[in-house]
Amino acid sequence: MKTHFTLKDLFKLSGKKGDPMGSEESCIYFDGKIAAAAGHHATLAIDCHQRIGEPILVSVKDLKTALTVAPDLTLWERDGYLLANGVRVPRVLAATVVPPQTMEILELERAHWRSIVRPFRIDGGLWKQLMPAMAGNDIRFYLNGAFMDFSTGAIVTVDGNRLHLIEGAIPVVQLPPEHLRGIIIPSGMVKLLSAVGGVQESFVLEKRPGAPTHVVAGDTDKLPERAICFAVANGRFRIRTIASDNYPNYREPFERNRSHPVAICLDVPATSALKTVARVAGCNTNYDGITIEGAGSRMRVSHLDRISQEIALGETVSKPFTALVRGGYLMNAIDAAGSFGVSVWMRYSPEDGRGIYVGAEDFHAIVMTMKDEVDEEGESIAGTEKAEEKPLSTVGN
Incomplete structure (x- = not known):
């Protein structure tokens, strides 16, 4: 901190x-x-x-x-x-x-700006748990940051293949209707706020109608400008948010995945096995997928034919399943969830098959599954190129 x-x-x-x-x-x-x-x-x-x-x-x-x-x-x-x-x-x-x-952000003249979210506090440690799923250089510019959704009180990051979400992190506020229901903080500033940590005092401003504007003309130049301010220790950050009237409809995949029928409580042995196999997969520069198979009261985790570990579960899974997922992505989600609660849950639906849910307390993550393509001899072609991934929905609000 x-x-x-x-x-x-x-x-x-x-x-x-x-x-x-x-x-x-x-x-x-x-x-x-x-x-x-x-x-x-x-x-x-x-x-x-x-x-x-x-x-x-x-x-x-x-x-x-x-x-x-x-x-x-x-x-x-x-x-x-x-x-x-x-x-x-x-x-x-x-x-x-x-x-x-630059000068207008330094000065923030009251005649030009109005408050739309009154001062509130945020735990600076939350940013670290959101960063793994945050895009940094996506052509969909609105993904290159963290979305603070004031309509639900959640902060979310989406990179197209995974989602990290923290509920109850910010106050629920009804924002002016002519803009997005929240704000998007640029990825570079999210990283800086994460490094700073601590309790962060914050409030949100919006440019008043008729006030001079200095944004570059484009598709978003007609949107009201917004800025978020943070006070941390003796430092005062003033951040110009990403102007957009579009953000992925993250609530639909979030609600769908967290209610999947197969639920596994990841105890210490299960978490250790997943991390071990994921580390081995991470050393493979061509393909880092891990296969998770569950049936009865046992779960098997493997990476190609290089490593395989079997774990006894504390309970019986409701349906047998097999899922293929990027090991690093899954570990990021499990590590982030572990900082929120003792009990970390993993959920999956064999029928849906599009994503694995990981969650604990107010933290939720979705890691999209990979498509395993096998040739006639049964050898995975993923050894020569990365398997295809199914992207999260990017339907606008």
């Missing part, structure tokens, strides 16, 4: 290029009260009182030089020059270079 942010944390967010600040190189923004860094989707600010007349940008390179003189930064102006810990450094007036889309 992050307990204190410093200039070094701002350096990391600013990256290697200064595009978000309108500069040729990475810079930090100072206005006398705060220091802030900007990425393409967000800003991070910390209190940093300095004796300067107006907002300026100072390059990360020059700030690092100044911090070799003293661990804490002190800026002051003298004879028309800027001194950083006594080192003369160049600076640029922020008003002359910072793009409007």
Whole structure:
């Protein structure tokens, strides 16, 4: 858990290029009260009182030089020059270079923004459990992040082949009807929030009708802009959300899969066997599928002919079944579920056959099954190429 942010944390967010600040190189923004860094989707600010007349940008390179003189930064102006810990450094007036889309997130003028979700708290540890199913570079841009569904109180990630969902993570709020019923936080910011952890204070804003807009024109430029703000320790994140009026109808596969008839409580021996076989499958760069077979009171887990383990179950499965699934995906789901409760359940339907459900308490995951194609001699062609996967529905709301 992050307990204190410093200039070094701002350096990391600013990256290697200064595009978000309108500069040729990475810079930090100072206005006398705060220091802030900007990425393409967000800003991070910390209190940093300095004796300067107006907002300026100072390059990360020059700030690092100044911090070799003293661990804490002190800026002051003298004879028309800027001194950083006594080192003369160049600076640029922020008003002359910072793009409007960055400046408006830094300032968040009340005249331009309205609150649509009042302050609430979220457990920063939840992001880690959602990240495995989060897309990062999908052509369906709305999948490249975490969806906070304020109509149900759930946070969900979907990458087309799996789904991770946490219920009761956020308050249920009726949002304005002209937009998506929630917000989508970009994947890069979800990763950062996960690394920060801790209790995260948050609220959501929406651009007021008629307020100036700086989004790039396109299919989503007519949607109201939204931003989510997080306060963690002494850091304040302001994140521009992904504008979209579309998101997969995740409730349908979620409700269908969690009621599957075959239910297995994954005790320690069963979990250990699944993880062992999955690790072996993960070493196969061509094919990482594992086969799960259940009948009576026993379950068998195998990867091709390389490894096979059989487990005695504590109860009898209602129907015999065989399912083929990517081992790494299943392990991600089991590990995430294990952090929510002692009893982790796996469900499957031989008749449906489209996905395996894993859940515990408020956490739920669906891992889509793989299609096993066998040639005439009975040898799986998955050894030379990855088996096909059945994607989750991407029907819009």
